[in-house]
Amino acid sequence: MPELPEVETIIRDLKPSVIGQEIKSLKIFDGSNRLFLKNNLSFFHKYLIGQTIRDINRHGKYIIFCLSSLSNFVVHLRMTGSFTILHTNAPVVPYEKLRINFCTNLSMSLIDIRKFATIDISNDANFLVSKLGPDAISRGFNAKFLQSKFIKRNSSVKSALLDQKIAAGVGNIYADEACWAANINPLSRASLLNLDQIELLCKSIKLVLRESISNRGTTINNYKDVLGNSGYHQTRVAVYGRLDKPCFKCKTKISKIKVVGRATYFCPKCQKN
Numbered sequence: 001m002p003e004l005p006e007v008e009t010i011i012r013d014l015k016p017s018v019i020g021q022e023i024k025s026l027k028i029f030d031g032s033n034r035l036f037l038k039n040n041l042s043f044f045h046k047y048l049i050g051q052t053i054r055d056i057n058r059h060g061k062y063i064i065f066c067l068s069s070l071s072n073f074v075v076h077l078r079m080t081g082s083f084t085i086l087h088t089n090a091p092v093v094p095y096e097k098l099r100i101n102f103c104t105n106l107s108m109s110l111i112d113i114r115k116f117a118t119i120d121i122s123n124d125a126n127f128l129v130s131k132l133g134p135d136a137i138s139r140g141f142n143a144k145f146l147q148s149k150f151i152k153r154n155s156s157v158k159s160a161l162l163d164q165k166i167a168a169g170v171g172n173i174y175a176d177e178a179c180w181a182a183n184i185n186p187l188s189r190a191s192l193l194n195l196d197q198i199e200l201l202c203k204s205i206k207l208v209l210r211e212s213i214s215n216r217g218t219t220i221n222n223y224k225d226v227l228g229n230s231g232y233h234q235t236r237v238a239v240y241g242r243l244d245k246p247c248f249k250c251k252t253k254i255s256k257i258k259v260v261g262r263a264t265y266f267c268p269k270c271q272k273n
């Protein structure tokens with residue numbers, strides 16, 4: 001699943017081709033109905049046709065296309081969604097779900113193998129603020145905020161970090177990487193972490209996310225950038241996917257367990273509690 005660094009990379013790739021473009025038409029392809037949530041194609045026609053894309057922002061894993069009408073076109077790529085830029089006359093791409101044709105000869109295409117991606121319109125620029133916690137690389141995501149959330153959580157640290165109301169944009173890979181960097185066991189109870197641990201965890205989350213952005217994201221299965229290339233942070237991960245490989249700090253073999261149904265990697269020596 002694209003997490004914060006992968007979504008950020010996609011946005012940075014899209015910006016030069018998409019900002020300033022006026023939307024001329026939309027085309028949907030077979031199996032696209034799930035994209036629309038509760039709406040339909042005519043709803044999106046109404047809000048998108050004739051609009052110019054002014055900017056592209058992100059909150060957690062949500063992509064927010066800011067339109068000239070001041071409405072927002074909001075996309076969540078979920079498991080396997082990705083974007084590419086095509087010539088308007090280019091043939092249909094495998095797994096293409098939606099093509100947004102601009103008034104130039106360019107189109108922006110949403111591709112999705114597993115069909116979980118969603119699109120929506122919001123007229124409220126702050127609508128995600130009530131739905132999600134602060135974006136994990138924003139100033140609002142700090143130790144004080146994290147402590148205020150963790151103090152009420154009886155669940156594990158890993159489970160708390162996957163909650164988008166706590167750490168918007170953090171997913172399975174970066175939760176494990178940050179716990180390792182902060183020497184925190186992913187199974188530790190969130191409410192029992194002290195302030196020093198929370199401060200270190202918060203710094204570690206931002207650090208692993210920023211490092212991954214600079215490496216254009218992590219490709220474990222399907223993630224591709226706008227040009228169809230893999231990221232290369234998977235060659236730099238410390239624990240994720242490194243079962244039985246030596247810990248970079250202590251040489252102990254990395255363990256794998258399941259936490260809230262998700263594969264979780266950690267060093268049993270460095271991450272005792």
Ligand SMILES: [Zn+2]
Nearest residue numbers: 247250267270
């Ligand atoms: Zn270790």
